Amino acid sequence: MTAQHIYLYSASSAVRDRAAVRRAVRRLQALGHSVELDPSAFATRMRFAGDDETRLAAIHRAAASGADIALITRGGYGLSRLLADIRYPLIAKAIDRGTVFLGYSDFTALQCAVLAKTGRVTWSGPAAADDFGGEGEPDDIMQACFDDLVSGQGEGTGWRLPAREAREKAWSAAGTLWGGNLAMVTSLAGTPWMPQVKGGILFLEDVAEHPYRIERMLTQLLHGGILARQKAIVLGQFTHWRPVPNDNGYKLQTVVDWLRAQLPRVPVFTGLPFGHVPTKVCLPVGSKVTLAVEGRDAFLLWGHAH
Known part of the structure; x- marks a missing residue:
């Protein structure tokens, strides 16, 4: 499997289990990947991962990061509030350069919006905390599908x-x-x-x-x-x-x-x-x-x- 640059960012609910995200970072690094954690990944405002401007900036940093994979830390709620202000051309440009936007749950709102506004492909799949950061080992099938995705082998x-x-x-x-x-x-x-x-x-x-x-x-x-x-x-x-x-x-x-x-x-x-x-x-x-x-x-x- 080819090592990838993975950018972790928070666009929805606040991360309540920081240890889970840190475990996810370590596990992804152990697989050989380079993991970059967005500076506002642990921001908190009420139930959100920072205020709307903070989370919007995180999405745009993920798009500008040049990462191979832009992976959400978790879902929850919050992306619906941001859809009118997301810079879709920036995300489209990132996808065209090869960045894979990956996640599920609340992330669906961003995926649908990107499809509606740009026609670009994003990926439904794991989130960092839930799927790579648990106290037990990640699910084998999830891990295998993720490995296929990052290596470009999944068909x-x-x-x-x-x-x-x-x-x-x-x-x-x-x-x-x-x-x-x-x-x-x-x-x-x-x-x-x-x-x-x-x-x-x-x-x-x-x-x-x-x-x-x-x-x-x-x-x-x-x-x-x-x-x-x-x-x-x-x-x-x-x-x-x-x-x-x-x-x-x-x-x-x-x-x-x-x-x-x-x-x-x-x-x-x-x-x-x-x-x-x-x-x-x-x-x-x-x-x-x-x-x-x-x-x-x-x-x-x-x-x-x-």
Whole structure:
């Protein structure tokens, strides 16, 4: 694996576990990478990683750093407040030079905005504190996907579908891969930062959202015409929610079944190893991909997306 220059910056919530970020730095350095920590990475103002101007400046420093990888320290909340003031040409120039912007969760807002404003590819994948900075060792699959990304070797990913989603005949579709955190995607509907993707492959995940809230957000995307314009919807992991007594059997699978009934012409697949979970793959947001399904085996293929 080729050593990379990795720039860590904070654009959303404040880093509460500085030790985790420092562990991430050490682990990335142990892999041979050069790691640069943004000067405001540990800034704090209320729940944010510094005030809006501080976090905006951090994003722009990451873009100007010349780094191979611009990696968020963590997600949380905060990027939505910055979208109108981000210098998108600066980010586009950095991507054209070879900088890979990488993250997930709140980072979805920036990814969607970059796609909408510049058409450039960013990557959904790990964050420093959550994925490289835990007290235990990083997840093997996450680490392998990250290594493929930084070495430029990754050409796709695959996973096993639930038995109920198996296809007797091989199926495939090609389109622009986009999406990320469901709450963030939904929050951008009707704004200039919502990508206008038709015929795409939309992937979604979320955390700490009860299934009825997931359904409510999907309903907004449905009634806005966004879901019906896609060639397929791929659901990742929806975690850290609790059932309540008045659910009366209503669960996440209920939502999936309901969604399929609303979209008879758009296949909905589940089980993508991506979300607020240790095992997560890296996905090129804005890249042309092929989604292929054979039996229970699903594949997202993109070749060398950067």
